[in-house]
Amino acid sequence: METQIPLPSEYTRAETSELSNRIAARKEQLGAKLCVLGHHYQRDEVIRFADFTGDSLELSQLAAGQSGAEFIVFCGVHFMAESADILSSPGQQVILPNLHAGCAMAEMADVEDVAAAIEEVSALTGAAVIPVSYVNSTADIKALTARAGGACCTSSNVRNVFEWALRPAAEGGAGAEKVFCIPDQHLGRNTAIAMSRREDECRLYDPHLPNGGLSATDVERATFILWKGHCYVHQLFRPEHVTAVRKAHRDIRVIVHPECPREVVELADAEGSTSQIITAIEAAEAGSKWAIGTESNLVNRLAKRHKDKFICVLNQAGAACTQMCRIDLPHLLWALDGIASGQIVNRITVPPETAADARTALQRMIDIKAVTSVTRNL
Ligand code: SF4
Secondary structure, three states: OOOOOOOOHHHHOOOHHHHHHHHHHHHHHHHHHEEEEEEOOOOHHHHOOOOEEEOHHHHHHHHHHOOOOOEEEEEOOHHHHHHHHHHOOOOOEEEOOOOOOOOOOHHHOOHHHHHHHHHHHHHHHOOOEEEEEEOOOOHHHHHHHHHOOOEEEOOOOHHHHHHHHHOOHHHOOOOOOEEEEEOEHHHHHHHHHHOOOOHHHEEEEOOOOHHHHOOHHHHHHOOEEEEOEOOOOHHHOOHHHHHHHHHHOOOOEEEEOOOOOHHHHHHOOEEOOHHHHHHHHHHOOOOOEEEEEOOHHHHHHHHHHOOOOEEEEOOOOOOOOOOHHHOOHHHHHHHHHHHHHOOOOOEOOOOHHHHHHHHHHHHHHHHOOOOOOOOOOO
């Protein structure tokens, strides 16, 4: 990844009100040539300037549909800007205001390590191993996934993608004997169990150990090989938080993201992707109480938006994505000033061959019918 240059002091020393006014003026000036995207986990002062908010894939697809928008400024993290570039139309340029905004989970899976791991696991038993990569992965991983016969997934459609991967090729599936889930172990384990698979059908692949720490017998018994990656934000949620919130609030319902550890998901009333959690809260009855196990900028915004319900972050200490928070007002204004002056900064471009293969992995996922409801108990 390229390095972020330090911002000139006119950005770092400016007051919030001045930065906000100048961003609003730049947006006005650039008009329909500009499309600002804001991920659900983005901080409030930035997201108020977003033309669209959503999860990473929704936003990339939306941006691609804005054919008049020459400049797509993605207020998210690096892999999201890559996906936007992969799906963008010719003539669109994707900009990430701060190059230090990377996803810690996506960075846990290096493409060369993953390629070697797929080969190692295949060689241990001779079984057909098909990768399924979460959209929270680099463009290189997505491209590798396509070349190895796999597909991408989101936290909304992962179950359908796993089922597709395990279906025989004669029935339109990928014919996998083993699914290699990259890079989030929790998403893989929680999904496998939601599919009524036994937990011991999942085996963790640790890239720091020979053969990932797996024996031929381990692989033989496994249906799901899980890359040892995680999201540090969702890993902040612990079983004791569920116990504490239930003690503090009678009749509260706990809903968590499938990036949370298994022991938290087991104690929750429901699990669902970011979009599914938002939909569940919107549909909930007035007066209902919710503790939500996902990123706290989003949860706090839901609480403000739905004042007729009690909504809190499951972990009272908070769970903000500090990677996403690296997109702040100074960086956003700096990126917009660059567009206005013709000196584009922080353009994200995926090499054409990688982009073509990554697009294949994304398209395979889109062609598999998506699940649209919360995955459990709602
Ligand atoms: S919340 Fe976790 S998975 Fe999402 S961008 Fe932040 S570090 Fe990555």
